[in-house]
Amino acid sequence: MTMQYKNYDVSHNPGGDEPLLTIRNLRTSFFTGAGEIAAVRGVSLTVRRGECLGVVGESGSGKSVTFLSALRLLAPAGRVMGGEIRFQGRDLLNMRLKEMREVRGARIAMIFQDPLSSLNPLIPIGKQVDEMLWAHEKNLTARQRKDKTLELLTKAHIPEAERRYGSYPHEFSGGMRQRVMIAMALACKPDLLVADEPTTALDVSIQNQILRLIKSLQSEMGMGVAFITHDLGVIAQMCTRVSVLYGGLVMEDAAADDLFDRPLHPYTEGLLTSMPSLMQDRSIRLSPIPGSPPDMSAPPSGCPFAPRCAHARNICVSQMPPTYTYADGRQSRCWLHSHDAPAFDNPYRDIRGTAVPDEEAL
Ligand SMILES: Nc1ncnc2c1ncn2[C@@H]1O[C@H](COP(=O)(O)OP(=O)(O)OP(=O)(O)O)[C@@H](O)[C@H]1O
Numbered sequence: 001m002t003m004q005y006k007n008y009d010v011s012h013n014p015g016g017d018e019p020l021l022t023i024r025n026l027r028t029s030f031f032t033g034a035g036e037i038a039a040v041r042g043v044s045l046t047v048r049r050g051e052c053l054g055v056v057g058e059s060g061s062g063k064s065v066t067f068l069s070a071l072r073l074l075a076p077a078g079r080v081m082g083g084e085i086r087f088q089g090r091d092l093l094n095m096r097l098k099e100m101r102e103v104r105g106a107r108i109a110m111i112f113q114d115p116l117s118s119l120n121p122l123i124p125i126g127k128q129v130d131e132m133l134w135a136h137e138k139n140l141t142a143r144q145r146k147d148k149t150l151e152l153l154t155k156a157h158i159p160e161a162e163r164r165y166g167s168y169p170h171e172f173s174g175g176m177r178q179r180v181m182i183a184m185a186l187a188c189k190p191d192l193l194v195a196d197e198p199t200t201a202l203d204v205s206i207q208n209q210i211l212r213l214i215k216s217l218q219s220e221m222g223m224g225v226a227f228i229t230h231d232l233g234v235i236a237q238m239c240t241r242v243s244v245l246y247g248g249l250v251m252e253d254a255a256a257d258d259l260f261d262r263p264l265h266p267y268t269e270g271l272l273t274s275m276p277s278l279m280q281d282r283s284i285r286l287s288p289i290p291g292s293p294p295d296m297s298a299p300p301s302g303c304p305f306a307p308r309c310a311h312a313r314n315i316c317v318s319q320m321p322p323t324y325t326y327a328d329g330r331q332s333r334c335w336l337h338s339h340d341a342p343a344f345d346n347p348y349r350d351i352r353g354t355a356v357p358d359e360e361a362l
């Protein structure tokens, strides 16, 4: 695509062709009494404008830490050790804290698994949304803010918003609290919504309602969404692209349809074959991935998935595989894509021509 930039510094052009959020080679560690925990070890991913990127992986794979690093909301023991994070062309890691707070409040919103921990138990929910609006739009009158709050609560499908305005968080169910969080997130009309397992604590029917709500608001408002989950079923419902994390690394990055159609990485395949809901009409036998994720206080030098991988060879255990990129942009970090991988019935090779390994050594 040809882009026309007139008198702009391209790297600071928020309407340009570059992704909304770009995370490149991010490394984040926690320093605890037990030593260094290398939670994120070189994650690269992008969230484009208006798209929903699914970020999936087992517990401890580094999903939350990746985005907490981007938002500079790590626990005190956490430290970003390297990498680059750009949002709308701006360098988030080196931006002043005051500016970062503005970005967080005005351009990026977050919703988490447990809304109770983010809501103030002593303040009625309507007032909390109102305060959020006040923080962003100082020129609104009290009356206008109240109207807008009611509008946001209604938009988040909270019935009888007027009556519910004065209710306290404990008077709400989990699903309703999550709707309040969504209303608060929308108050700043964010360009990016980071949703970290927002429906995990809810029962299935409520979960579906919330997912549908997020999806419809996303297309209505044109937000980019990073949807973090351990559930590929949720990804199938919500996302157009997926980054699969394991052991603090991106194992596979693909369009959601391609990923479900033909996973490139053995870990992705393992996730797919362990998901009953996705396997209904497939001939693959259901089986959980044997073994457990690596201990990140002593991460393996080779592929972190090697100890659990049916295809692992010596090189997988001893050397970190590079990320291979196929012509269509799909990526997979696995030695099975290398040209000298054994040719035996290898489903991970040569499906779309030759993959090119990256040059960044870990
Ligand atoms: N505050 C912390 N102190 C020490 N280690 C931490 C801290 N937060 C996260 N970690 C470690 O970082 C690693 C990645 O954690 P992260 O929370 O990103 O996982 P996750 O993929 O979000 O998992 P889950 O699905 O359980 O939320 C884990 O090994 C975890 O133990």
Ligand SMILES: [Mg+2]
Pocket (backbone or CB within 6 Å): 063, 064, 065, 196
């Ligand atoms: Mg998490």
